[in-house]
Amino acid sequence: MRACRNVLTIGVHPNFCDYGEQERHLIRSADKIYYPTAFYAELFDTLGKATFPSYHTYKCVQDKIKQSALFQLAGLPHLRTRVFFGKRQRGRIRDYFSLPLIAKEPRGSAMGRGVFLIRNDAELDAYTRDRHVVYIQEFLPMDRDIRAVVIGGRVVHAYWRIASAGEFRTNVARGGRVSLDPVPQAALDLALETATVCRWDDVGLDICCHDGQYTLLEANMKYGREGFRAAGIDYFALMEQLIDNGEI
Structure with a gap:
């Protein structure tokens, strides 16, 4: 978040003692720590200090087993x-x-x-x-799915990802393209419900339509920003606004 004017960035040290005295004071006195890494997020949660993303978000980063178990436990529609x-x-x-x-x-x-x-x-x-x-x-034979990004309790952006010819994956990194065609409200509602129930405040949720129902594929806490660029959304300006408004 170095590009955000309303965030003071001091970097991450694996050993807390490597921070200078003033930096340690800033960390201890801060109302909220942004993107502290999974290691520090757990420690800050133990001390009761607020972080963004939440500790609950960090717990499921790139862990599909936990995500699926959480979806199933919460009764959310999941492939x-x-x-x-x-x-x-x-x-x-x-x-x-x-x-x-x-x-x-x-x-x-x-x-x-x-x-x-x-x-x-x-x-x-x-x-x-x-x-x-x-x-x-x-396996569902489909050529597209939905990426809905939820930040701070609201869907800030949603778009379709369309697979390239001969490719079963819709990821932009695998040749998929972004489509800004309207995303059905039911899919947006599912994304927001999922983020709320799972207590994730910064997540990209992949959703598909299966048998007439929108269902979750997986969650991405490290999501790409191609969809934001395609829509002309300044991601850093968006984050600044969310911070100013007290949403994150």
């Missing part, structure tokens, strides 16, 4: 998803899913990396062979 641990459970994937199916790296992946279309048993065997944890979702 049929299951996690398999160990060889015995991996052998039961075909008891729950037909081919083709989607396999994802359960932690640490972004921008469409670590997402695989599994079309036959040979590909499934190759994918699972050296993995202890396997994250599987049903």
